[in-house]
Amino acid sequence: MATTRVVIIGAVALGPKTACRIKRLRPDFDVIMVDQDEYISYGGCGIPYYISGDVSDVNELMSTSFHMLRTPEFFEKAKGVKVLTRTRAESIDRKAKRVWVRNLLTGQEKDLPYDYLVLATGSIPNRLPIPGLDHPRVTSVSNLHEAMAVKEKIAKGEVDKAVIVGAGAIGCEMAEALSDLWGVETTIVEIAPQVLPGVLDTSLARMVQKHLEEHDVTVHLGETVREVAETDEDGPLMVRTDKRELEADLVITAVGVRPNGDLARAAGLAVSPRGGILVNQRLQTSDPSIYAGGDCIEVLHQITAKHFHFPQGSLANRQGRIIGTNIAGGSARFPGSVGTFAVKIFDMAVATAGLTRKAAEAEGFDPVFVLVVQADRAHFYPTQDLMYLAAVVDRKTRRVLGVQGMSHNGDALVGRINALAALLAAKGTVEDLSNLEVAYTPPFASAMDIVNALGNTAENVLDGLNRTVDPEEFEALFFRGKEDDLLCLDVRGPQNAAPFVARFGDRWINIPQETLEERLDQVPRDKKLVVVCNSGVRSYEALLQLRKAGITNALNLQGGVAAVKKSGMVDLSEGES
Known part of the structure; x- marks a missing residue:
């Protein structure tokens, strides 16, 4: 035979x-x-780490x-x-x-x-239809040949400035690879209005952008590269966008494949x-x-x-x-994918699965975005750190359509996203998320794990108990808006709230949540209110107290002050927590 x-x-x-x-x-x-x-x-996914x-x-x-x-x-x-x-x-x-x-x-x-x-x-690799991309100092870093050439140039000291075209996963990874170890002055230019477009919703994308900028990466969003030109034979390249000119010794295109x-x-x-x-x-x-x-x-x-x-x-x-x-004669099947994804950006991990809110809207769902900020392990355990975890859920069916998060403890984040990816594939609902069984011990998780807290919050939002405002919506209303009748009710302790009260005066009222019941007369009833705390938990409790008292013109800030600060919306004195 x-x-x-x-x-x-x-x-x-x-x-x-x-x-x-x-x-x-x-x-x-x-x-x-x-x-x-x-x-x-x-x-091939290790190329950025080889270059770094x-x-x-x-x-x-x-x-x-x-x-x-x-x-x-x-x-x-x-x-x-x-x-x-x-x-x-x-x-x-x-x-x-x-x-x-x-x-x-x-x-x-x-x-x-x-x-x-x-x-x-x-x-x-996608190729942009712009002049100058055939220059030898312009590359996509899509294979080992290009990776070795880039690393050799950097190691020889030939690259002081680099421009990365594209703020997707590869663009962000390459920004870290160039700037973290080698000290290359790095700029990212992205045509979309946010980093990691199509991967994250705006709230978390803003946090990633700030993280990049905190590590000395310049980020220009909403800009289109028009040309890469040679100034002279040995001089830097000139990257011309629709808004500025950027010098570069190396240009990396990372605009997808x-x-x-x-x-x-x-x-x-x-x-x-x-x-x-x-x-x-x-x-x-x-x-x-x-x-x-x-x-x-x-x-x-x-x-x-x-x-x-x-x-x-x-x-x-x-x-x-x-x-x-x-x-070989078997009968195996590949059922498909929910698009589970992770990337490391400096000391921050970002991971997602499923649809963003924007993608869910495009698919005809009625999506609700829910954001939770919580310690990734028991709050009393020394290595705990905040995790920012979000879900996109369908209002009609209560199905979980997507999850996304970021955390400094990357293994903790990726482990949770991996578990939630299986839930998405199984068409899980917010109730399934609330009751998802996870292993518990203080060094690795909270007794009420963040994934369960995310499900609980989603239930409360869908049931109308928790009326929320997203961080970017809050920024538009409060920091950049002109609504004089919008006030913030800060239900944290006086020490935490003090820098905000000092900064925003009468627009920022501090009444600790545990004293709210006895001080309801101090809450303006003729103003729109955004209730804030560190993470959105105490402010939810306050929201219920206000509703009981007949004050229904209040919204809860998702993610609380932690999300606002992580997004770089406000810069206050150190020591505020």
């Missing part, structure tokens, strides 16, 4: 995982990987956990998989089941027969208008003999039930196992 032949195009993440899974299940199969690069099976110096040697990105370098020889000897590097797949003959390839070093061409074909062609489905489209396979290869849950393309996964495909969003592009190394590895299982 003839040997089953599997050809895999692409050998970075999905390709190697698929190949190794096949060989473990069916060692008699003939598996060959083809990649146009010389570097294979590397952790956190990962000292580029070989660490290409090594196994037991420090074996993942070379073609390694795959052939240890895995039984043949690898052709510097070899480009030019076309697919589906009828003959052959892939035409060309060696990029010798120009030699040949065809590779297959019984099964796997497309792991990855993604392509698109799926590389060109080979699939040319072969007549179904692709989306965005170019992503369309697959079923078995990860088969429109040709059942051809599978695809990783950054080149679009996956089903488990909340919207639509296909979307979500390039993540974790998904590629999971999908590679599924493809390998199915080619």
